[in-house]
Amino acid sequence: MPESLRITAAEFDQSLLALPWKVPLEQWPASTIVKLPKGISRHVVRFSELSGQIVAVKETTSAMAQREYEMLGSLQRLDVPCVRRVAVVAGRTTPDGEPLPAALVTAHLSFSMPYRALFTHALRPGTATRLVDALAVLLVRLHNVGFYWGDVSLSNTLFRRDAGAFAAYLVDAETGELHESATGDGLTDGQREHDLDLARTNIAGELMDLAASGRLEGGVDPVAVADGIVSAYRALWSAIRDQETFSVSESWRITERVRRLNELGFDIGEMSIETVADGTRVSIQPKVVDAGHHQRRLIRLTGLDVEENQARRLLNDLDEFRVRSGRTEDEEELAAHEWLTQAFEPVVRAIPFELRAKLEPAEVYHQVLEHRWHLEEKREASVPLAEVLSSYIQDVLRHRRDEATIMGPLTEGVTAPVPTSSPAPDWRDLV
Structure with missing residues (x-):
C-alpha cells in the first residue's frame, strides 16, 4: 500500500490497491472505467470494477467522505433502501506529491437506473408519476427512522423496477442527518416539511430541464x-402515523388498521390502545x-429477496398456485417450496442466457404473468405456459435494454464484462 x-x-x-489512486478521477484511464449511466452530481463520479462487482467512486473531501460512509452504514443497519458502502480512500497524492481529493466507494446497485436512463426518448406521464410515488415512499421510510435528507431529488435516487412500479434507493447521503430517538419521533414536523419542499422544488426543476431538452x-x-x-x-x-379514535363496538377497526398497513408494505412493531373512562371510545x-x-414473508417462505411490490405479486401467485394444485390444506412452507420449484424457477430458467441481463428474475416472472393475462384476455381462453413464454421472450423481452448494468447515456470507458454460464434450457420443454 x-x-x-x-x-x-x-x-x-x-x-x-490496483485502482489508480494517484491520478485525478476525471483522468482515470479507460481500462479502469465501466460504462454506466449516472445522475447529475456536483462531484466527479466514475464507475469501475472491483473483484467482479461494479463500484461507484466519488471524489470529495476526506471529512465528507468519512461522514457519508458512516451515514450509509447507519442507514443499512436500519434497513433503509440505499447503496452499500465499500470504502473511503484518503491520503491520495499525485506522483509529484500534490494532494488529491478523498474518494468514497459504494457498490453499484444491480438492475438500478438513474431517472434519466428510464426512458429512451421522452419521459411519459405515467412513468414520471411512478417515479415520484417511489420517491415519496422512500422519503417516508427515511423520515420514519429519523433521517433528514437535506437534498431530496430524482438525481440523488436510483430506481429499480418493481412489478409495474418502481422502488427508490438513496444514493447520496452527504447532506443527511440521523436523528434517532427512543420514541421514533426523531424528526420535527419542520424538518419533514423542509425535506418535502426541497423534493417538490428539485423534482420540478429536473422535469423542467427535461422539457427544455425535448x-x-x-x-x-x-x-x-x-x-x-x-x-x-x-x-x-398519515396512514402509518396518525392516531385513530372509534367506539368500542368498532374494535374490528384495530385489525383493519393493521391489515391496511400491511397492504401498504409496513409492519407493526407495537400498538398503543387507550380507552376513555366511561369505556365508550x-x-x-x-x-x-x-x-x-x-x-x-416471501423470504421466510422461499428465500427470494425481491422488491416489495414484486413480493406481493409473487405471493398472490403462490396463493393461486395453492388453489390450482389443491394444496390449500398443506402447510404454507411446503406449498411455497412446490411453487418455487414448479412455477417460479422453470420460468426463470427458460429465459435464454443472453437475455438474462434485461431484467431481474422477479420482474421477469411478474411480466410473464402480465403477458399471460393479456394473451388470455385477448383470446378469451387459457394459453399454455410454453406459448406465453415464447411470445414474451420474442415480442417483449428481446426488445428491452439490459438493466443489470444498463447502458446509456454513457460515461467514459469500456463496457462491463459479461459473465459466462451454461445455456438456458429450452422453454419448449415446459409443460
Whole structure:
C-alpha cells in the first residue's frame, strides 16, 4: 500500500490497491472505467470494477467522505433502501506529491437506473408519476427512522423496477442527518416539511430541464408532477402515523388498521390502545417498524429477496398456485417450496442466457404473468405456459435494454464484462 494512502472499509478488498489512486478521477484511464449511466452530481463520479462487482467512486473531501460512509452504514443497519458502502480512500497524492481529493466507494446497485436512463426518448406521464410515488415512499421510510435528507431529488435516487412500479434507493447521503430517538419521533414536523419542499422544488426543476431538452412527453406538467410527491407523501405518512379514535363496538377497526398497513408494505412493531373512562371510545396509535412486510414473508417462505411490490405479486401467485394444485390444506412452507420449484424457477430458467441481463428474475416472472393475462384476455381462453413464454421472450423481452448494468447515456470507458454460464434450457420443454 502506498505510504500516504489511508483506506477505511468494513471488509478490505485487495483489488482496491490496483485502482489508480494517484491520478485525478476525471483522468482515470479507460481500462479502469465501466460504462454506466449516472445522475447529475456536483462531484466527479466514475464507475469501475472491483473483484467482479461494479463500484461507484466519488471524489470529495476526506471529512465528507468519512461522514457519508458512516451515514450509509447507519442507514443499512436500519434497513433503509440505499447503496452499500465499500470504502473511503484518503491520503491520495499525485506522483509529484500534490494532494488529491478523498474518494468514497459504494457498490453499484444491480438492475438500478438513474431517472434519466428510464426512458429512451421522452419521459411519459405515467412513468414520471411512478417515479415520484417511489420517491415519496422512500422519503417516508427515511423520515420514519429519523433521517433528514437535506437534498431530496430524482438525481440523488436510483430506481429499480418493481412489478409495474418502481422502488427508490438513496444514493447520496452527504447532506443527511440521523436523528434517532427512543420514541421514533426523531424528526420535527419542520424538518419533514423542509425535506418535502426541497423534493417538490428539485423534482420540478429536473422535469423542467427535461422539457427544455425535448425529453419530456407533451402533456406532462413538471409542477403538477412535483406536487404529486407532497400528496403521496402526506397520504402515506398519515396512514402509518396518525392516531385513530372509534367506539368500542368498532374494535374490528384495530385489525383493519393493521391489515391496511400491511397492504401498504409496513409492519407493526407495537400498538398503543387507550380507552376513555366511561369505556365508550378507543384510541389506537400504531408504531410502524419498517416497510417490507411482503418482502419478509416471501423470504421466510422461499428465500427470494425481491422488491416489495414484486413480493406481493409473487405471493398472490403462490396463493393461486395453492388453489390450482389443491394444496390449500398443506402447510404454507411446503406449498411455497412446490411453487418455487414448479412455477417460479422453470420460468426463470427458460429465459435464454443472453437475455438474462434485461431484467431481474422477479420482474421477469411478474411480466410473464402480465403477458399471460393479456394473451388470455385477448383470446378469451387459457394459453399454455410454453406459448406465453415464447411470445414474451420474442415480442417483449428481446426488445428491452439490459438493466443489470444498463447502458446509456454513457460515461467514459469500456463496457462491463459479461459473465459466462451454461445455456438456458429450452422453454419448449415446459409443460
